[in-house]
Amino acid sequence: TQGATVIAVDGPAAAGKGTLARRLAEALGLPFLDTGLLYRAVGRRVLDAGADPRDAAIAEAAARALTPADLERTDLRGPMADMAASAVAAIPAVRAALLDFQRAFGRARGAVLDGRDIGTVVFPDARVKLFVTASVEERARRRFLELRGRGVAADPAQVEAEIRDRDAQDANRPVAPLRPAEDAVILDTTALDAEAAFAKALALVRERLDAGRA
Numbered sequence: 771t772q773g774a775t776v777i778a779v780d781g782p783a784a785a786g787k788g789t790l791a792r793r794l795a796e797a798l799g800l801p802f803l804d805t806g807l808l809y810r811a812v813g814r815r816v817l818d819a820g821a822d823p824r825d826a827a828i829a830e831a832a833a834r835a836l837t838p839a840d841l842e843r844t845d846l847r848g849p850m851a852d853m854a855a856s857a858v859a860a861i862p863a864v865r866a867a868l869l870d871f872q873r874a875f876g877r878a879r880g881a882v883l884d885g886r887d888i889g890t891v892v893f894p895d896a897r898v899k900l901f902v903t904a905s906v907e908e909r910a911r912r913r914f915l916e917l918r919g920r921g922v923a924a925d926p927a928q929v930e931a932e933i934r935d936r937d938a939q940d941a942n943r944p945v946a947p948l949r950p951a952e953d954a955v956i957l958d959t960t961a962l963d964a965e966a967a968f969a970k971a972l973a974l975v976r977e978r979l980d981a982g983r984a
């Protein structure tokens with residue numbers, strides 16, 4: 771028998787992974803997990819302790835001490851939190867500490883998970899793998915608008931620079947680097963709004979789920 775239905779949604783920063791994964795989960799009646807929040811919460815704990823997010827021992831301890839309440843914090847987004855998340859995410863012991871939780875979440879009732887390594891490491895046998903991307907300029911534009919919507923004043927050039935830095939850091943780390951799984955479907959949303967991207971993704975997912983059942 772096939773295991774729980776797991777759908778992996780990976781891709782670079784601000785590609786629309788979270789928005790898309792949440793809507794897919796809703797449409798398919800599956801639980802949703804934003805795995806970036808786990809790394810963000812670990813980074814935040816390390817910053818709160820006044821430590822350097824590259825400190826492996828402190829970051830690992832923070833990952834092991836993570837509680838559900840940490841994921842509800844409202845200060846997990848913004849340039850500091852983004853870079854702290856990416857820094858702790860490069861530490862193998864941090865990734866290892868978060869792995870069981872992600873796998874247990876997906877196995878329980880199936881799930882749509884979004885992140886960087888869902889299709890490559892967390893669920894290499896996911897039923898469907900989407901790699902959602904868009905040009906860096908378009909992703910920076912989306913993140914800028916998102917920040918503005920939250921009342922955060924940001925400089926567009928700085929937002930783009932931060933996204934480029936973080937993608938480079940995520941793609942060049944030795945452990946679980948950002949890259950599409952070999953069997954992932956690449957969904958370039960540069961010219962698609964959120965609605966069109968969702969419609970396309972849902973059709974792709976349904977097609978693959980049906981093919982798997984046949």
Ligand code: CDP
Nearest residue numbers: 782783784805806809855856859885886887
């Ligand atoms: O929303 P955005 O794409 O800006 O970031 P995120 O998905 O919340 O992830 C924040 C950081 O966590 C990323 O830059 C990665 O370094 C890390 N991450 C990861 O390494 N693996 C995951 N499965 C999810 C996030």
Ligand code: CDP
Nearest residue numbers: 784785786787788789912959962963964967
């Ligand atoms: O999770 P990730 O960082 O990849 O992106 P997100 O948090 O879902 O944010 C993407 C932003 O771009 C949201 O404000 C969306 O409304 C918008 N957007 C999108 O998600 N998909 C598109 N195709 C176009 C715009």
